[in-house]
Amino acid sequence: MSRTILEVTDLRKDYSQRRGLFSMLTGQGRVIPAVDGVSFYLRENETVGLVGESGCGKTTIGRTVLRLTDPSSGRIVFDGRDITKMSRAELRPLRREMQMIFQDLDAGLNPRMRVRNILREALTVHERPGDAEIAGRIRELLEQVSLKESKLANFPSELSGGEKRRVGIARVLAVRPRLIVADEPTSALDISIQAQVVNLLRDLQKNLGLTYLFISHDLPVVELVSQKVAVMYLGRIVEMGLAENIAHQPRHPYTGVLWSSLADKQTTEVTRRVTNVTVERERRTWGVFDFEQPASGCRFAPRCPLYKDKGRPAVCTDPASEPQLRDVGHGHVVACHFA
Amino acid sequence: MRRYVQTPGPIGEFSELSLAQRAGPLDLLYTGYGLLVVVVVVASYVLGAFGWLSHDPQAINVGLINAPPFTSGHLLGTDFLGRDLQARLILGIQAYFLPGLLAITISVAGGSILGVLAGYKGGWFDTIITYFDNLLDSFPRLVLILLVIAAFKPDIYYVMVVVGITGMPVIANLIAGKIAFLRQKSFIEAAHALGLPAHTVVLKHILWLNCRALLVIQATLGMAEAILVETSLSYLGFGVQEPTPSWGNMVQAGANYFLQGNFWPSTAPALAILATILGLQLLGDGLNNLLEGKRRK
């Protein structure tokens, strides 16, 4: 049983929207919970996938867990150490152990620095290797990410998408991390390159014993690489469990809807079923939601096929009873009154 | 009709091209001229500072008043008191050279600090600095300068401090904007995530690598501004006073003789002002395109 490398309890991240001079001066303003009470844990050398539509808070979780932004409340424990309230200075040495692959391919790639210098800088942040050692390590990194040596002299603007992604990964590997939060590592890349990157990430995990928090909206890839998957909706985890179960036997209606949107596009796949309600029947266009005023009670109710199917039960919209995550067997948790 | 030709042979990478190849011809021209002006000005300043002048700029020669250029011994002619114009022009540079440097040092340094605080720290800093910037911007500069002159003494250095301070908002805004752009690309966040300390991120990544072109350009433009202010003040009589030469007061002095047909004493310094300011502005423009130019693919 491998140890837990990251444990997140009741994480909350609010963004306040200050409007106008007055509310700025008085410190008032609307509070929007991007992450609203999220708990999960990662075991060493494991991959946990985090899926959801844009705006659900998955990227925010990634950034908060690494303390790139401060949580509003909750607890983050990395390798046994509580890092929730650590100061920047205390965090610095820990930074090398937990890294992020950013969604933006250009993140961390200073357009004025050649690849060689970008990597060199990464290698000298936490250590002071000599020139010979640096050269050796750079070669090692290039090999690990399958990048040609000729690319060392290039500027980021001369690299293709796939190459940029590899340099970004190499940069992160330079500090020898143990945990990597991968935020949409394959988006904005061509399909054939996506496959390369996914294979690369899996190889690295195998060879270096890395742990991944894999944030993505590419459901098949998430299912492929993750052992466990957490599904997020409007700032909360609505279901979490083993990847196969989440994909093929979802208990939460939203999970079913999410995976079936895949099925809709490919007529060759079988339509998913959620309990006894075929999501196919849901044909109505969904309205726009106002994230700032989440529906009272269950957030998913306005879009939920189960809600309609069961004749709009009052418990779904009762503000006092927002569904909490319940264990439905073997560690699989769901937040739904009817799952 | 536009003609496109592909180079025969292997196609090189962009980074391998030298600066001269990458640049547009107009930009090279602008920058070249601008650099020429800077070199001439600096050289002249040095000459003047050491007193290596062909004539004593204060030497009055009543016999040779308002002599045209190419008069024997006086390459650029003389002014209304027979003083050598070339020597006076060279000496006139002192009126704005060091003060101008003071002004741009204040605005670049001050503007950078404000810009970095506003962009990097964000939040309250951003708000306060924005308000401060707007406040400074809304003051008419010349009025402020005249106030300072009236309140203190008509010292060009005091004036240049004002010029420097009023030049800070522009730079602060540009830098804050650059930082906002970098932030959007997760650039700063990624640097932090790696563990780079804040001072490295600010000094190396933001200022040196991304903003230095911007700052150099603002410095050249700021110098042009300073020259304009100094010469205007001297022209109006508030700046450098006779007999010390300043391009501004030389224009003023020569103005009296303009209508008599003696164009040169007034025109020479005016042309000097024009050429110099134009040179600095073009230098700023040319450098902007050369250094900041989008890498055209």
Next chain:
Amino acid sequence: MAMDAGPLLAIENLRTYFYSRAKRAFIRSVDGVSLGVARGETLGIVGESGSGKSVTALSAAGLVTAGPGVISGRIDLHSNGTRRNLLEGLENYARFTEQDGRVMAVEKDERGWRKHSDTLMAGVRGKEIAMIFQNPRSALNPYSTIGKQLVETIRLHTNFKRESEAKERAIHWLERVRIDSPGLRFDNFPFGLSGGMCQRAMIAMALSAEPSLLIADEPTTGLDATIQSRIVDLLAQLKTETGITTLLISHDISVIQRLSDRIAVMYGGTVVETGRAAEVLAPQATARHPYTAALLASIPSAETIRRKSYLQAIEGEVLDTIEVPRGCRFYGRCNRVTDAIRENCAGIEPPLAEIAPGHKVRCWLYPAAEKA
């Protein structure tokens, strides 16, 4: 139906080039592409970045502005009983010299061609050929309500010239694209609508002009997963309802699969395979272009996921259309080269040849190619 014989849109040997001043070389985005879209069918063009699929569409719509742009080819549009070449007279404005079969210099009167092209496209763009793009919100005018923009289009391109009838039509179209409360949405500005709704509004605008051809350039990219499937549903429904001819461009194979009758696969500026959708994308197909096969294999299938096996990624980088190799463009990355054909693959570009009725492939592996 003699008048309806022949494809609605026939692109023949289209070449659209751009120029990199920095590298002093041509970017051969579309390098000899020939395609046909039959009346009432949806042709899906699939490819990765640099394949030239978007530029092909833009060339067909006359929207290429960068230089040199379109330099040769024909684009025949058969509609309303007339047949016209949208690139008529191009030879008078663009001249090029070749060396070793490769274009090395181009002379183009860009201003003249633009004027000429605009004249040719007047009455065609927007009316006979309608386009929908990626990023729906940025394609709509942010300062005008979607209703007003719709009415404008309708009055411009159809016979409903009166404000009142145009408005009726506009609301009718909003209904047809399944926007909820069309009467209310009429007065919404684009920023008040979600991405999915903006896309529906754009589809409404395109179709309200009752065009003969719809060009959809990455219509689902950038939208959320669940919204994407809704838009795909909508497009499928509209296709059955209106029978409109569509040129669909996407890098998302599942979208192409769901909506296309025929498919063209593009790589490095050329078409490497065309055929009926079922044939080209069939999982167990034997005869197909290695690129198509490899592309399909790099997407996780149910089997791959079940076994948690590695994806079959294609080696190397996608072709950069500046350094176009001699011979087959896919040669460097192809995993099916045999010694028998290696010489051909490396030196001569294979022609597009028919390997089965309606199914063409550009590859030396197929005997038909050799005969061609």
